[in-house]
Amino acid sequence: MIQLMEKEDAATAADQRNEIVLDTRELNLWYGPEQALKNIALQMSEKQVTAIIGPSGCGKSTYIKSLNRMVEMNPLVRITGQVMFKKRNIFHKNYSVEELRTQVGMVFQKPNPFPKSIYENVAYGPRIHGIRKKKLLDEIVEKSLRDAALWDEVKDRLNENAYGLSGGQQQRLCIARTLSIEPEVILMDEPTSALDPISTLKIEELVQELKQDYTIVIVTHNMQQAARVSDQTAFFLNGEVVEFNDTVTLFSNPNDQRTEDYITGRFG
Amino acid sequence: MKQNTDQMNRMKQRLLLNNLMKHSFLFLTLIALAVLVILIVQVFTQGIGWLDWNFLTSKLSLNPDRAGILGVIVGTILLMVVVGPVTMLLGICTAIYLEEYAKKGRVHSFIQTNISNLAGVPSVIFGLLGLTVFSRMFNLGSSIVAGGLTMSLLVLPIVVVASQEAIRAVPQFLREASYGMGATKWQTIRRIVLPASLPGILTGMILSLSRAIGETAPLVVLGIPVLIMPVPDSLMDDFTALPIQIYYWTLDAVLTAEYANLAAATIIVLLIVLFIMNSAAIFIRNKFQKRY
């Protein structure tokens, strides 16, 4: 009993300490005439994993890509509303996308290393941001690869082409690449959908590790994955947030009938 | 029964016709290739006896026995020294602009149409352009620079189109990965897109240079004099190049029959250079084929 009390106390204390890093307010997004996101409002706390689930075409991928403005690569996109990152609106005209993306990193659905050596892949970020000292770069590469749990596998072949790695290794390399510039937030857009079960497990373990230091948003179509790795979960349907709650509650005791239908596998 | 045999006969006829046509198609195709073989054999038999070390290292002379093409080779090399960098710079920049910056706009389609029309303009017209603009307006005369600039404009479309294809073949996910790291557009182009498309660009570059090496008309129009030219030693010198020398020797074969052999020997040199360049292009294309 006392133990349980202590745990609850710790939990509330953690909630208070964790301030909101990403605050989405009334976000609407259109692809041409088609509305893909409707009035999204979500808060993501520091050093928490937020999972975003929902059937394909529900807007979850669009949403995560708008958090670092990658969605704007499509010229047809039009956005209203706000996303506050550390109290600044990322869509404000004075907010440079380059600055945003150094702090909000992204891991993509398909592993997408550059056709360069493993070393150059990780050193790319620091290099483009002006870090040239060989010694510092070496340190960054090693640290990032260690943090991405890849160092032991590749330390002897840093100069080989990244395309010689397996799919799972490539994805961890992409994570290392993201870590190299020390972002605050890591966005992961279905990072395991192209991987085999063992590689998937490794990435999931890695997410648990990274959570110590980073705020993580992960889109997944795999509900078990969401349940395993996340602290809070948002359920998207047709461009809207149907339900947003801590993961345990959302999966054990959903408020909305549609959420229940989805997590019990009745559709999607 | 009769109907059946009729049908059988018609079928036989149709198959016979099919077979006949197949073989005549093959035969006609082979004619073109036979001509290629004849051309090469004829040039080699006529010229190979004249092609020796002396021929490559001596200066031009009226005496066919003493004439060599050292100055001609130097002229061609210096010409490429101008054409190479100018075409590469203009071609790659144009391609990057079209593929990465001006995509799908009016400016894009205007420049694109313009380039494909330029590719269809006869080379002799480029000669007139060079004669008016570079030789006369800029007062470059018939120097290597004038010839090189004229030639650069002529082969520019080849490099642009090849570079565009190479840039287009760089997968979008590589660009996304770079932008996702906070890279700017130019950083992404310079560090990701260009390195990935370099083999394709280089192939196009070599092909355009091999076109420039064999092109004659624009240089003749620039008014390169029919004299025994000394070996050029600066880019502002008058010059002669392999194809021009072939042209003059062929024309003068009416006066001195041996000149035709000199022309043939020079053609061998030209063809070998082209062969090496094209092999290099094929080598690059095969070696760096897509790895993603």
Add this chain to the structure above:
Amino acid sequence: MANNNLGVKEQIQQNLQKRNKRLMEKAVPLLLFTAAFISVLTTIGIVLTLVFDTFQFFRKVPFWEFFTSTDLSPLGKDPSFGILPLINGTIISSLIAMCVAIPIGLTSAIYLSEYATDRVRKLVKPMMEVLAGIPTIVYGFFAYSFVTPILTYIIPDLGAKNVLSPGIVMGIMIIPLVASLSEDAMSSVPNSMREGALALGATRFEVTLKVIIPAAISGIIASFVLAVSRAIGETMIVTIASGSSKNFTFDITESMQTMTAYIVEFTSGDAGSGTVGYYSLYAVGFTLFFFTLIMNLIAQYISRKFREAY
């Protein structure tokens, strides 16, 4: 903490504030545009050059004389400037070239697209590319020193310079162009159409004749038009092997001059700037440019329509 190595983060943030990076992002597209605009300037340059000096020419030679006179003697005591002999020479040499290039080019395309096995195709196509890559000056030499002497065995009256030999060689040079463009058009006919007809019991030849060629006809015609444009603009072969007599004749065993050859002959001679002869270069060049431009536009129009068909 992730950022116990505070240096990295700080350095990145500092670097992001630098202004020269932002300046670069603005300057680069401008520089690239300037480079891209050179191709436009080239076109403008060509047109202006031709128009300006052609205008000078027509101040001295009446327009109607230029386009109707069959007499061309730019260096005579009493020079006359009729372009008809040149147009005649251009058309006749191109016609001869087409008589060679179209049948052989088209049949090669049919053979490669419909009959050839992959192995044959892999052998023949590179050879076609070699044929296309040989400089025209080499073809000119070949026409003059090999084809003409051979033809003299068949036609004893043939002059050392004549339009027949360069016409034939020009045709051979253009075969790869017709073959590859026509083959592209034919192999882009969907396989389902081919298989449908074959399944009905048609022979390969019948399929080619009744299905493939009709379906690919606009692409094939576009390749012919481009071939004509290429022949009209071709210079060195005719300059070397067809000579420089400005005859207005239809006898293909005689020497004729094309528009391109006239330009080469006149510039490599000593036409002083400012003479009527010098300006006539541009008038002829303009006519040549006009002809090829029209041909290219027609080809583009046809192949654009063709692309919409599927």
